[in-house]
Amino acid sequence: MATQHSRSAARFMMAPAVILLLGWMLVPLSMTLVFSFKKYLPLRGGDLGWIGFDNYVRFVSSSAFWPSVQTTLIIVGGVLVITIIFGILLSILLDQPMWGQGIVRILVIAPFFVMPTVSALVWKNMLMDPVNGLFAHLWKAFGAQPVEWLSDASLFSIILIVSWQWLPFATLILLTAIQSLDSEQLEAAEMDGAPPLARFGFIILPHLARAITIVILIQTIFLLAIFAEIFVTTSGAFGTRTLTYLIYQRVLESQNVGLGSAGGVYAIILANIIAIFLMRIVGKNLDA
Amino acid sequence: MGQITLKQITKNFGDVQVIPPLDLQINDGEFVVFVGPSGCGKSTLLRLIAGLEDTTSGEIDIDGRNATEVPPAKRGLAMVFQSYALYPHMTVRKNIAFPLRMAGLDKDAQNAKVESAAEVLNLTDYLDRRPGQLSGGQRQRVAIGRAIVREPDAFLFDEPLSNLDAALRVNMRLEISELHQTLKTTMIYVTHDQVEAMTMADKIVVLQAGVIEQVGTPLELYHTPKNKFVAGFIGSPKMNFLHGSFSAGYSAESIGVRPEHITVSKTEGTWKGVVGVSEHLGSDTFLYVDIEGQKTAITVRSSGEVGVRHGDTVFLTPDPEKIHRFDNQGLRIA
Numbered sequence: 001m002a003t004q005h006s007r008s009a010a011r012f013m014m015a016p017a018v019i020l021l022l023g024w025m026l027v028p029l030s031m032t033l034v035f036s037f038k039k040y041l042p043l044r045g046g047d048l049g050w051i052g053f054d055n056y057v058r059f060v061s062s063s064a065f066w067p068s069v070q071t072t073l074i075i076v077g078g079v080l081v082i083t084i085i086f087g088i089l090l091s092i093l094l095d096q097p098m099w100g101q102g103i104v105r106i107l108v109i110a111p112f113f114v115m116p117t118v119s120a121l122v123w124k125n126m127l128m129d130p131v132n133g134l135f136a137h138l139w140k141a142f143g144a145q146p147v148e149w150l151s152d153a154s155l156f157s158i159i160l161i162v163s164w165q166w167l168p169f170a171t172l173i174l175l176t177a178i179q180s181l182d183s184e185q186l187e188a189a190e191m192d193g194a195p196p197l198a199r200f201g202f203i204i205l206p207h208l209a210r211a212i213t214i215v216i217l218i219q220t221i222f223l224l225a226i227f228a229e230i231f232v233t234t235s236g237a238f239g240t241r242t243l244t245y246l247i248y249q250r251v252l253e254s255q256n257v258g259l260g261s262a263g264g265v266y267a268i269i270l271a272n273i274i275a276i277f278l279m280r281i282v283g284k285n286l287d288a
Numbered sequence: 289m290g291q292i293t294l295k296q297i298t299k300n301f302g303d304v305q306v307i308p309p310l311d312l313q314i315n316d317g318e319f320v321v322f323v324g325p326s327g328c329g330k331s332t333l334l335r336l337i338a339g340l341e342d343t344t345s346g347e348i349d350i351d352g353r354n355a356t357e358v359p360p361a362k363r364g365l366a367m368v369f370q371s372y373a374l375y376p377h378m379t380v381r382k383n384i385a386f387p388l389r390m391a392g393l394d395k396d397a398q399n400a401k402v403e404s405a406a407e408v409l410n411l412t413d414y415l416d417r418r419p420g421q422l423s424g425g426q427r428q429r430v431a432i433g434r435a436i437v438r439e440p441d442a443f444l445f446d447e448p449l450s451n452l453d454a455a456l457r458v459n460m461r462l463e464i465s466e467l468h469q470t471l472k473t474t475m476i477y478v479t480h481d482q483v484e485a486m487t488m489a490d491k492i493v494v495l496q497a498g499v500i501e502q503v504g505t506p507l508e509l510y511h512t513p514k515n516k517f518v519a520g521f522i523g524s525p526k527m528n529f530l531h532g533s534f535s536a537g538y539s540a541e542s543i544g545v546r547p548e549h550i551t552v553s554k555t556e557g558t559w560k561g562v563v564g565v566s567e568h569l570g571s572d573t574f575l576y577v578d579i580e581g582q583k584t585a586i587t588v589r590s591s592g593e594v595g596v597r598h599g600d601t602v603f604l605t606p607d608p609e610k611i612h613r614f615d616n617q618g619l620r621i622a
Contacts, residue, residue, distance in 0.1 A: 182373065189375075190359075190360050192434070192438070193361035202386070206377040207376075
């Protein structure tokens with residue numbers, strides 16, 4: 001087999017996937033770029049021509065911009081902290097031999113299969129509702145005043161909902177990492193006189209470092225774009241307006257496509273900055 | 289001090305008894321090798337002594353104190369694992385210092401001990417590398433270093449050389465024997481390789497299915513094996529066993545002759561046979577000879593070159609002094 005032939009055959013067969021991916025990504029990206037330099041108000045005159053960097057300046061100077069960046073970072077950071085801490089604890093727990101291990105593991109993954117809209121609605125109406133929610137009943141059972149989760153602790157509530165969705169992902173990756181740890185290493189540490197906590201700190205945690213960075217990388221990229229949870233629960237009110245949500249509001253609620261597109265470009269830049277940082281961390285970890 | 293006494297210990301995994309009641313005495317400063325085919329319970333026995341497995345019943349005494357319920361770290365034993373079990377994210381220095389750090393020793397004392405151990409093991413140049421950057425033999429030495437710095441009462445080795453290539457294995461075998469001469473500490477060594485057992489041990493414990501078949505010095509096992517299993521397991525190539533008409537004249541159920549105790553002649557001898565495969569090693573020649581009335585070929589070891597070919601007829605004569613006789617229980621008749 002001539003490699004020349006197999007190479008061109010490979011290219012030919014990859015082409016549909018590549019073209020589809022390019023179309024999927026390049027077309028919206030270039031449209032966003034084009035719109036971001038235009039004054040484009042669909043209900044107020046349509047395309048009103050090129051205006052240079054005006055949209056970019058306006059988006060950043062808006063009083064809603066910095067709070068939304070802050071909110072985004074709080075949500076991403078909060079979810080990461082919760083999913084990784086509880087992910088590690090859960091994966092250690094699931095790694096213990098127990099009865100019904102297979103079923104328990106499937107149940108743990110379950111939240112990941114629930115659509116974000118659905119899980120947000122379930123949390124909003126069944127758990128967090130101040131009148132009928134389970135939490136309200138629980139609070140009342142202890143004689144306490146039910147918390148109005150989504151208005152009084154709105155940011156925390158959203159972090160809670162999103163963490164619940166992403167915990168299975170973190171748990172799963174960390175569980176496989178824990179399972180790949182050579183048990184002789186733990187036994188050696190035990191013989192070397194390391195108590196359980198030291199074994200966790202010196203052996204298990206360093207072994208998990210790579211898996212943790214991968215969880216951080218993947219989750220950050222997805223968490224920067226969370227939208228459904230906010231749309232369904234608070235609609236961006238009570239300080240839960242993230243960058244993604246702000247862009248949505250600019251485009252659809254204010255009907256200013258140009259301004260929203262400029263925001264989109266900022267979001268792309270932000271995501272790429274974070275991605276580059278994380279890639280470098282992961283790269284360093286992979287070298288070790 | 290490193291005297292270890294096992295009294296009637298047993299170990300069950302679920303319903304399966306892997307070690308039936310077993311007694312063993314290991315004296316201070318001895319190099320004891322547990323040898324046996326895979327699955328014979330030798331590693332389990334070592335792990336019971338280490339405390340990594342709990343005994344089902346019985347008692348383990350270390351230096352006269354009952355250590356059955358003592359956690360592994362407090363038994364004063366150090367173990368070298370088959371996979372070396374080095375901590376991959378730590379440098380060699382940190383790996384070796386780990387037990388000292390866990391014991392709460394201060395930094396200077398740690399460094400002093402690590403460096404003296406590294407000197408003994410020729411690891412000084414590698415102290416700041418990670419295990420991933422070392423060769424198999426070097427990793428093995430790091431694992432030994434980590435055991436040495438603890439100054440344990442006894443060392444436990446769990447098939448430490450099985451991951452090394454043949455040449456390195458011979459080297460490491462010598463190094464471990466040398467180490468035993470220097471430290472004079474009790475060492476318990478598990479292997480399935482009878483050559484390692486013969487070359488290193490003061491005392492060999494031959495195990496089969498969790499049962500001790502025989503305990504003795506290498507030469508005791510070679511010259512006076514208690515039964516057919518030990519006779520067949522110790523010695524390379526394996527002992528030849530003959531039954532029926534061959535053993536009738538010796539008033540035994542079967543007889544055993546080691547390949548090195550048979551002389552080959554082209555003209556006359558006790559048994560007539562046809563040469564099958566012959567292996568020429570230069571120093572020795574191994575012949576596999578088919579003789580009439582015997583299913584398996586007889587292995588013969590002759591020193592030097594023997595000029596026979598496949599298909600040649602030869603005569604074999606066993607050394608009558610070196611024939612082992614076994615009764616119908618497989619026990620050796622003295």
